[in-house]
Amino acid sequence: MSAQKLRIAVYPGSFDPVTNGHLDLISRCAPLVDRLIVAVLRNAGKQPLFSVEERVEMLRQATAEMPNVEVDSFDGLLVEYARRRGACLLLRGIRAISDYEYELQMALMNRRLAPEIETMFMMAGEAYSFLSSRLVKEVIALGGDVSGLVPPQVEAKLKERLPARFPARGTTGQSPV
Numbered sequence: 001m002s003a004q005k006l007r008i009a010v011y012p013g014s015f016d017p018v019t020n021g022h023l024d025l026i027s028r029c030a031p032l033v034d035r036l037i038v039a040v041l042r043n044a045g046k047q048p049l050f051s052v053e054e055r056v057e058m059l060r061q062a063t064a065e066m067p068n069v070e071v072d073s074f075d076g077l078l079v080e081y082a083r084r085r086g087a088c089l090l091l092r093g094i095r096a097i098s099d100y101e102y103e104l105q106m107a108l109m110n111r112r113l114a115p116e117i118e119t120m121f122m123m124a125g126e127a128y129s130f131l132s133s134r135l136v137k138e139v140i141a142l143g144g145d146v147s148g149l150v151p152p153q154v155e156a157k158l159k160e161r162l163p164a165r166f167p168a169r170g171t172t173g174q175s176p177v
């Protein structure tokens with residue numbers, strides 16, 4: 001009898017930075033598979049706020065208590081990475097209809113490239129369906145409160161990285177913001 005095949009899923013993304021929305025998805029998917037590999041995309045066209053190494057480190061800290069979750073990074077074709085890692089599933093999250101069209105296109109392209117790999121969508125948790133890394137960065141840059149939306153260590157790193165744009169309330173600072 002052949003050994004049972006491990007169910008390995010890959011959750012790819014920019015994670016710039018990881019939010020509690022990502023973590024909610026990770027914690028709901030991890031019990032369904034043998035191993036969940038959270039994979040930070042290296043060659044995104046976007047200008048990231050954090051380096052790949054920083055994003056991997058933040059994800060590792062945030063998932064340290066989840067024994068079957070691994071954090072890695074990759075570049076090139078996602079399906080090639082998934083094949084190399086022996087994964088049979090790709091995990092993506094859907095927050096709203098606006099996510100759907102792009103995600104559908106990607107899933108269908110990935111299916112064409114690698115029919116043996118299935119894309120699995122999970123709905124965002126209700127509390128996080130409005131949450132994106134981009135929005136968190138915008139709010140932090142304007143001095144807003146993001147506690148409860150990202151892990152505390154991520155919030156600290158965001159404040160470190162985006163301090164100059166904090167509003168200097170009650171001072172006669174020169175900043176026009």
Ligand code: ADP
Nearest residue numbers: 012013014015021022092093094124128131132
């Ligand atoms: P990408 O640049 O690949 O979209 P992101 O880090 O923005 O990278 O998102 C990675 C995946 O996580 C995507 O499938 C996205 O829809 C999903 N996602 C992002 N934010 C949330 C959230 N708040 N709840 C559930 N899924 C989310």
